[in-house]
Amino acid sequence: MSVVDACVPGCGADEANLLDAPRPIRIIRSNIADPSEFASEIAHADVIFNLAGEISHSRSMEDPLRDLELNTIAQLKFLSAVSSLRRGVRIVYAGTRQVYGPAAVLPVAEDAPINPTDFNGVHKRAAEQYHLMLSRMGRLDAIVLRLTNTYGPRLGLHAQGQGFLSVFFKRLLAGQDLEIFGDGSQLRDPIFSGDVVNAFLLAGIVPQPRHRIYNIGGPESLTLTQIATLLRDEISPTSTLSYRPFPADHLAFDIGSYTSDSRLIHRDLGWQPAVPFLSGVRQTLAWFLQGAAWA
Amino acid sequence: MSVVDACVPGCGADEANLLDAPRPIRIIRSNIADPSEFASEIAHADVIFNLAGEISHSRSMEDPLRDLELNTIAQLKFLSAVSSLRRGVRIVYAGTRQVYGPAAVLPVAEDAPINPTDFNGVHKRAAEQYHLMLSRMGRLDAIVLRLTNTYGPRLGLHAQGQGFLSVFFKRLLAGQDLEIFGDGSQLRDPIFSGDVVNAFLLAGIVPQPRHRIYNIGGPESLTLTQIATLLRDEISPTSTLSYRPFPADHLAFDIGSYTSDSRLIHRDLGWQPAVPFLSGVRQTLAWFLQGAAWA
Numbered sequence: 001m002s003v004v005d006a007c008v009p010g011c012g013a014d015e016a017n018l019l020d021a022p023r024p025i026r027i028i029r030s031n032i033a034d035p036s037e038f039a040s041e042i043a044h045a046d047v048i049f050n051l052a053g054e055i056s057h058s059r060s061m062e063d064p065l066r067d068l069e070l071n072t073i074a075q076l077k078f079l080s081a082v083s084s085l086r087r088g089v090r091i092v093y094a095g096t097r098q099v100y101g102p103a104a105v106l107p108v109a110e111d112a113p114i115n116p117t118d119f120n121g122v123h124k125r126a127a128e129q130y131h132l133m134l135s136r137m138g139r140l141d142a143i144v145l146r147l148t149n150t151y152g153p154r155l156g157l158h159a160q161g162q163g164f165l166s167v168f169f170k171r172l173l174a175g176q177d178l179e180i181f182g183d184g185s186q187l188r189d190p191i192f193s194g195d196v197v198n199a200f201l202l203a204g205i206v207p208q209p210r211h212r213i214y215n216i217g218g219p220e221s222l223t224l225t226q227i228a229t230l231l232r233d234e235i236s237p238t239s240t241l242s243y244r245p246f247p248a249d250h251l252a253f254d255i256g257s258y259t260s261d262s263r264l265i266h267r268d269l270g271w272q273p274a275v276p277f278l279s280g281v282r283q284t285l286a287w288f289l290q291g292a293a294w295a
Numbered sequence: 296m297s298v299v300d301a302c303v304p305g306c307g308a309d310e311a312n313l314l315d316a317p318r319p320i321r322i323i324r325s326n327i328a329d330p331s332e333f334a335s336e337i338a339h340a341d342v343i344f345n346l347a348g349e350i351s352h353s354r355s356m357e358d359p360l361r362d363l364e365l366n367t368i369a370q371l372k373f374l375s376a377v378s379s380l381r382r383g384v385r386i387v388y389a390g391t392r393q394v395y396g397p398a399a400v401l402p403v404a405e406d407a408p409i410n411p412t413d414f415n416g417v418h419k420r421a422a423e424q425y426h427l428m429l430s431r432m433g434r435l436d437a438i439v440l441r442l443t444n445t446y447g448p449r450l451g452l453h454a455q456g457q458g459f460l461s462v463f464f465k466r467l468l469a470g471q472d473l474e475i476f477g478d479g480s481q482l483r484d485p486i487f488s489g490d491v492v493n494a495f496l497l498a499g500i501v502p503q504p505r506h507r508i509y510n511i512g513g514p515e516s517l518t519l520t521q522i523a524t525l526l527r528d529e530i531s532p533t534s535t536l537s538y539r540p541f542p543a544d545h546l547a548f549d550i551g552s553y554t555s556d557s558r559l560i561h562r563d564l565g566w567q568p569a570v571p572f573l574s575g576v577r578q579t580l581a582w583f584l585q586g587a588a589w590a
Contacts, residue, residue, distance in 0.1 A: 064371055072367070072421070076359055076414075114409065115427070119371075122424040126367070129417040132410070137547050252432050 002041045004052070006031040008070065010159050011054060017154045033074035035081035042082055047204040048091040050131075052078070053124065056161025057098060057253050060120035071123035079130050083139035091131065092203040095146040095213065097258055099125045106187065107221075107261035110146070110213050118253035128213065135211035143203040144213040145196075148260050152193025152280060153287035165190060168228060172235035173288055181246045184225030187257035191218035192280035195273040202269045209268055217260025218280075219273040227277070234281050297336045299347075301326035303365065305454050306349060312449045328369035330376035337377055342499040343386040345426075347373070348419065351456025352393060352548050355415035366418035374425050378434035386426065387498040390441040390508065392553055394420045401482065402516075402556035405441070405508050413548035423508065430506035438498040439508040440491075443555050447488025447575060448582035460485060463523060467530035468583055476541045479520030482552035486513035487575035490568040497564045504563055512555025513575075514568040522572070529576050 003025055007013040018025045030037040032052045042048075053071045054060070060067035082089060100108050101115035116122050131142035149165055156162050157170040164181075171178055199216045222230075225241070232239050246254055265271045275283075298320055302308040313320045325332040327347045337343075348366045349355065355362035377384060395403050396410035411417050426437035444460055451457050452465040459476075466473055494511045517525075520536070527534050541549055560566045570578075 064375065065368075068368065068371060073360075073363065076363060080359065111408070113406070114424075115431075116424060117428060117431070119425075119428075122421055122428060125424065126417055126421040129409075129411060129420065130414075133412060133414075133417060136410075136412070 002026040002028055002038070004028045004030050004032060004038050004041070006052070008054070010059075010161075014154070014156070031074065032078035033069075035078050035085075039081070039085055042085045045086055045089055048082065048086075048089060049200055049204065050075075050078075050091055050093045053094070053127070054120070055096065055163075057118045057120045058249065059161045060118050060123070061249065061253060064119040067119050067123050071120065072126045075127040075130055079134060079140065083134050087139055088141050090141045090143070090204060092200050093128065093131045093142060093144045094200075095128050095144045096121065096124050097146050097148045097215065097217075097260065098255070099128070099146065100255070100258070102256050103258055106257060107189075107217070107259040108215065109261040110215055110264055117255055132211045132213070142211055145199055145203060145265075146213060146215045146260075147191065147196060148215075148217045148258065149188050149190045150193055150196055151190055152284050154193070155284060164224070165227075168231050169235070169284070169288070172231055172239055175236050175239065177240045177242065178228050178232060180224050180228055180241060180243050181250060182224070182243070182254075184223055184228070184241075184243055185257075186224050187221050187259050188224065188227065189217040189219075189221050189259040190227065190277055190280075191216060191273055192275035192277075192283070194280075194283075195275055198274075199265065199269075199271050202271050206269050212264075212268065214265035214268070215260040215262050216265060216271070217262050217273065218277065219275070220277050221259045222277060230278060231281060234278075235285055297321040297323055297333070299323045299325050299327060299333050299336070301347070303349070305354075305456075309449070309451070326369060327373035328364075330373050330380075334376070334380055337380045340381055340384055343377065343381075343384060344495055344499065345370075345373075345386055345388045348389070348422070349415070350391065350458075352413045352415045353456045353544065355413050355418070356544065356548060359414040362414050363418050366415065367421045370422040370425055374429060374435065378429050382434055383436050385436045385438075385499060387495050388423065388426045388437060388439045389495075390423050390439045391416065391419050392441050392443045392510065392512075392555065393550070394423070394441065395550070395553070397550050398553055401552060402484075402512070402554040403510065404556040405510055405559055412550055427506050427508070437506055440494055440498060440560075441508060441510045441555075442486065442491060443510075443512045443553065444483050444485045445488055445491055446485055447491075447579050449488070450579060459519070460522075463526050464530070464579070464583070467526055467534055470531050470534065472535045472537065473523050473527060475519050475523055475536060475538050476545060477519070477538070477549075479518055479523070479536075479538055480552075481519050482516050482554050483519065483522065484512040484514075484516050484554040485522065485572055485575075486511060486568055487570035487572075487578070489575075489578075490570055493569075494560065494564075494566050497566050501564055507559075507563065509560035509563070510555040510557050511560060511566070512557050512568065513572065514570070515572050516554045517572060525573060526576060529573075530580055
């Protein structure tokens with residue numbers, strides 16, 4: 001097992017996360033845009049979990065070319081190498097629900113319109129299409145999982161632009177109050193990291209079907225107020241919740257309510273989210289309280 | 296009126312095409328990736344017709360990074376400049392039917408699935424999304440026209456990878472025989488350049504609706520055999536038609552039959568194709584016979 005990580009500043013890489021793995025994991029500090037640096041690992045891979053990329057929507061709006069470089073150009077270079085060094089290998093790509101943009105109906109299924117509201121969504125969509133196109137040509141064997149807000153032990157609290165769950169955990173662990181953008185009625189279906197990992201592992205080994213896109217979302221649809229209240233009650237009961245209008249730069253790419261229709265992956269792969277939000281929050285909190293360097 | 300053209304080798308730029316314009320047209324030899332070279336033209340534009348790009352599907356497969364550079368990276372740089380130098384300007388972008396990939400049903404409407412079969416389709420799709428996303432944010436006022444096989448006077452005969460109509464015209468004007476890939480039953484709806492120009496002009500001036508995508512296709516659905524036969528009969532009656540299997544590299548990204556459902560632009564803008572294929576072919580032929588340097 002090898003991990004390739006460019007350790008781009010602000011993207012959340014933390015080698016300590018791999019220390020307690022049951023078997024040693026080799027870490028290669030390299031950018032996927034330079035696949036010649038780990039050609040041997042590509043050539044011998046049984047499965048590739050392609051999680052590389054920048055996930056911050058706001059940063060993509062501040063510097064679109066950087067986001068293009070990290071999420072599209074680098075992926076093209078990487079997949080060109082993979083498809084020639086290890087033609088037809090199974091690759092599972094971490095996509096994002098951001099490609100849909102504002103939902104016309106909830107929950108959102110995989111065939112919903114693609115109207116991304118930020119550069120990150122455009123660039124992640126292009127990378128999805130690289131995977132699927134090369135897969136249909138037989139040069140890869142790709143599955144795309146579109147993730148929604150993910151949380152769990154090892155949640156990156158310090159990187160900017162990693163989403164509101166990261167911000168909420170960080171503030172509450174420090175005993176601070178929470179600010180909610182908007183009126184708190186927006187829906188999300190947060191997914192526990194263990195459920196995401198299970199989906200990736202399943203997608204890595206199932207023989208069929210190929211070159212598919214699957215949404216993976218959490219088991220509950222919750223408003224931001226419900227999420228904030230539950231987190232506050234579990235982590236820092238004396239913290240307060242308040243509301244403020246969306247900052248203009250966030251409002252421009254806000255997608256409103258989103259929940260995932262994950263029935264397709266349940267039907268095809270038998271996957272469904274197993275961890276309720278309260279249980280996942282408690283596991284996350286326990287991990288941070290066991291001495292993680294979150295402060 | 297100014298034209299910006301990078302005159303990329305093999306992309307068909309020909310300044311002679313502008314010589315008989317009713318009013319002088321200023322030509323700026325510049326790449327849209329370097330918008331600082333024509334910032335004043337951007338700042339004073341009433342309408343921008345964004346036709347820049349590489350259209351060859353085969354070349355995109357041979358050199359995906361080049362296609363990404365020309366069709367996506369350059370567009371991002373250009374649109375970033377446009378949206379700040381001339382915020383909210385009407386821009387009409389030349390998209391392609393190639394973004395759809397193989398059609399599940401004919402004719403193909405704008406909400407059909409997006410499954411491009413080549414890098415060109417992925418990269419043109421990303422550029423479409425830039426336009427529409429920035430338009431929804433108010434930074435542009437964009438309309439995308441998705442073109443199908445276009446022909447007419449000034450058809451580029453010498454650039455590689457400009458599609459089968461260019462190849463057919465070139466061979467027949469030289470009295471050569473035609474080879475058709477496949478069994479000749481594939482459908483296309485070739486569109487006359489004058490009809491395309493009318494669609495662009497309309498899309499450049501209509502106040503509403505905004506940030507829309509429209510298919511524009513020709514008035515007839517014809518098989519490759521019908522197209523080849525008509526061209527042969529008009530241009531070089533002694534030439535023969537023969538059939539051969541698709542070359543492997545072309546088969547990989549062949550989309551099968553395609554015809555455009557252009558009802559949306561008819562409903563919204565009142566546009567429809569006016570020139571039947573036979574009439575368009577005769578106008579094209581007349582232009583070449585009037586002494587164009589096609590030989």
